[in-house]
Amino acid sequence: MDIKSIPNHELERLKQKAQEISGSKTEYQNEYSTLLTRRLNHEPIQYIEEFMPFYTVQLKVDERALIPRPETEYLIEIIKNKVVKPKSILDVGTGSGCISLMMKHLYPEAEVKGIDISPFAIQLATENATLNGMNIEFIQSDLLNEVSSSNFDLIIANLPYIPSSEIETLDLEVLNYEPLNALDGGDNDGINIIQNLINQIEDKKYKDFEIFLEIDERFGQKVIELLNNYDDVELIKDLADKDRYVYARR
Ligand SMILES: C[S@@+](CC[C@H](N)C(=O)[O-])C[C@H]1O[C@@H](n2cnc3c(N)ncnc32)[C@H](O)[C@@H]1O
Numbered sequence: 001m002d003i004k005s006i007p008n009h010e011l012e013r014l015k016q017k018a019q020e021i022s023g024s025k026t027e028y029q030n031e032y033s034t035l036l037t038r039r040l041n042h043e044p045i046q047y048i049e050e051f052m053p054f055y056t057v058q059l060k061v062d063e064r065a066l067i068p069r070p071e072t073e074y075l076i077e078i079i080k081n082k083v084v085k086p087k088s089i090l091d092v093g094t095g096s097g098c099i100s101l102m103m104k105h106l107y108p109e110a111e112v113k114g115i116d117i118s119p120f121a122i123q124l125a126t127e128n129a130t131l132n133g134m135n136i137e138f139i140q141s142d143l144l145n146e147v148s149s150s151n152f153d154l155i156i157a158n159l160p161y162i163p164s165s166e167i168e169t170l171d172l173e174v175l176n177y178e179p180l181n182a183l184d185g186g187d188n189d190g191i192n193i194i195q196n197l198i199n200q201i202e203d204k205k206y207k208d209f210e211i212f213l214e215i216d217e218r219f220g221q222k223v224i225e226l227l228n229n230y231d232d233v234e235l236i237k238d239l240a241d242k243d244r245y246v247y248a249r250r
Helices: 008-022 029-040 045-049 070-082 098-106 119-131 164-169 172-177 192-203 217-226
Strands: 051-054 057-060 088-092 111-116 137-140 154-157 210-214 231-237 243-249
Touching: 008 029, 008 045, 029 045, 045 051, 051 098, 057 098, 057 119, 070 098, 070 154, 070 210, 070 243, 088 098, 098 111, 098 119, 098 154, 111 119, 119 137, 154 192, 192 217, 217 231, 217 243
Parallel strands: 088 111, 088 154, 111 137, 154 210
Antiparallel strands: 051 057, 210 243, 231 243
16 A cells, blocks of 8 residues: 555544554654554554544454444444333344443443354453443354343344455455454355344244344345344345345344
């Protein structure tokens, strides 16, 4: 990457981070040059800064988990406007823990569980809960395999949904730094993992719950078909007017 392709606001943020590391407002050139080299090598600015805001919580972010995206932040807004006082919440594919933390923030009385197949993500999510003084249970689990509770009022899943064939077209920032198993949704139009989750919910006979899924905008109808025995199934758009979320109730 060429320095000209780094926008000014990012250069300013790198300068501030360099000043923070050096502890000086004037003597930070070495630190700045190291950070700039990292950015020129396509490392995402959020990993360089180490922390980022997500809705109203502050998160530590690093290569252990995906950088939370604005679409997921908007999902929080949708949940906030639609869901009334859930008592138990499950966040499937928690990554950095961003959704779990925001659920605990919005519904402090609720019991929140976050699960992820990646032990590294679970480690980071746990650190983020501590950072925000929140009591959330994080469990390493392949979908619901290690989940013992018999029911939840609210299930949220932002699972990998990019078709495997499209992974290599992603930006170098993503390909070289973010965990690809957080993005790769498999061969079947990227809906394999979501489909497995819906099957497991069926097997475990959960009832009286609401579910929100973040999806690829092209495959909304496919996901809706998987939910044929649910009520109030709804495709919801993101801020870019793309079909990004599915809501359903049972
Ligand atoms: C798209 S990322 C979402 C991370 C976070 N929830 C967010 O919104 O930024 C998907 C997450 O699902 C996890 N994941 C992938 N397959 C899984 C599985 N079979 N069971 C549980 N988690 C899984 C990945 O490790 C990754 O952290």
